[in-house]
Amino acid sequence: MSAEPMTLHVPLHRPSTLPANLRAGVAKQVLRLATRRVPVDVVLPDGDLLNDRGGVRTPDRPAIVLRHPEEFYRRLAENPKIGLGEAYTAGDWHPAEGTDLADALTPYAARLSGLVPGWMQRLRRLVDQPIPEDQRGAVEDSPENISAHYDLGNEMFAAFLDPSLSYSSALFDRARPVAEQDLEEAQLRKVHAALDLAGVGAGDDVLEIGTGWGTLAIEAARRGARVTTVTLSGEQAALARQRIEAAGYADRVQVLVRDYRHVVGTFDAVVSVEMIEAVGERYWPDYFGALSRLVRPGGAVALQAILMPHQRYLATRNSYGWIQKHIFPGGLIPSETVIMEQAGKVGLTVTRTDRFGADYAETLRRWRAAFLAAWPTIRSDTFDESFRRTWEFYLAYCEAGFRTDCIDVAQIRLERPSHP
Incomplete structure (x- = not known):
């Protein structure tokens, strides 16, 4: 799960050209202007x-x-793309009693392009920060970036995920009320939809890029497939092996702690669920090149990917946001256009795209409720109140993005022709 769906852009001059108090004053006035356009009350102390x-x-x-207006304005002025979330972590603002955090963020996300006048939006390049070099997806940096998130501890993730330990969007049954559906059931529906999209069946050799905690590998093995699954997270790999063995499929599934670029061999199908967002734009050619190299002629690749509109991707691809700094180092969301372009360059063709962004909003809503309910058991010297507020904001922030189509999620089938 990786996203940067929405940002309150406060267009200022370069930080070095204005005194801090003046920058904060400008941020206050821009926020005041934005509040006129959004149906959310902003209450002062x-x-x-x-x-x-x-x-x-x-x-x-x-x-x-x-709660602390001047600190809030100061953080926005220092970095508009990062300051909003950091101000929440610091306790400078909070939803009013009776307001859900995602409900407060959603109206901003829905009006993102119209919060401030167009001429101000064109000044965003003056405050955008470039992505740090160590977050651009190099082989030597990827393990550290992955560990920064996925090695927070299996127990922490298990506290709020469903029993399948699926940390990607569920897929709910459109024919039934969502409120009546169990999250684990919806997660397994997602897994089988991805396997179906790739055509995975008995006797197939399957490669999974991004192991998670082993659920997709187990379900593929249950179908009679032989599975190789790769991850950069040592903690995930250890638990995945335990779960695979407990399910009785250790003879069918091999879990490797290995960069996908170092995988050898060919496979009937390749499946990768919400992995592309962590690759980094510079290495998308490597990623798609690996997919093409690893899938046999006539085979298929199933990607589950978070997507953003292509114009938003073009506008934000080189800037550094709150999600990248605090949640997913090195992450960048592609557009469907980018995926089609990159796939085409290596001989893969997009033949089907199934979108279900509303399901991700519901998945995130349930994760956040479970995370907050489980917080007394998660809290520790490692996971303090700042961590709680950061993750609460992360889950609500992304939920707002999916609610309003700022971001979407899809399962995408890529095919490699049987003959050149």
Whole structure:
């Protein structure tokens, strides 16, 4: 799971050209302007509204409370793409009583392109920060980037994931009310949809790029396939092996701690669920080249990928955001256009795309509820209150993005022709 769905852009001059107090003042005025365009009340510590001194909250409207307004403005001024989330972690703002965090963020996400005038948006390049060199997906950096997230501990993830330990979007049954559906059932539906898309059946040799905790490998083996699955997370690999052995498929599944670029051999099918977002744009040619090299002629690749609209991808591809800094170092979301272009360069053809972004919003909503409910058991010297607020914001922030189509998720079939 990797995303950078929405950012409150506060267009300022380069940080070095304006005093800190002036930058914060500009941030305050831009925020005041944005509040006029979004149906969310912004409440100051004295109870007044940011854009309506002496005004009162609108009934049934989401609201946020600025607990430390000046610190909030300062963080936005220092880095608009990162400051909003860091201010939440620091406790500078919070949803008002009765307002869900995702409900407060969703109206901003829905109006992202119109929060500030167009001429101000064109100044975003003055405050965008470039992606650090060690987060661009180099082989020597990838294990560290992956460990920064996935090696937080199996117990931490197990506290809020369903029993399948699936950490990607579930796929709910459209024919039944979502509220009545179990998350584990929906996750297994997602796994089998990906296996079906790749045409995985008995006797097939299957490569999985991105092991997770072994659920897809187990389900592929249950179909009678032979599976090689690779990950860069030592913690994930250890638990995946245990789960695969407990399921009785150790003879059919090989778990390797290995970069996908170092995999050898060919396979009838390749499946990769929400792995491409961690690759890094510089190495997308390597990724697709590996897919083409590893799948046999006539075989298929099934990718589950988080997507963003192509124009947004072009606008944000070289800038550094909160998700990259605090959640997924090295991550970048592609567009479907990019996937088609990269696939075409290595002889792969996109033949089917199944989108289900609303299902990701529901998955994230359930993860966040489970995470907060389990927090007393997660809390430790390692996972402190700042960690809780960071992850609460991360899950709500991404949920808002999927709710409003700022980002989407899809399963995509790539085919390699039987003959050149």
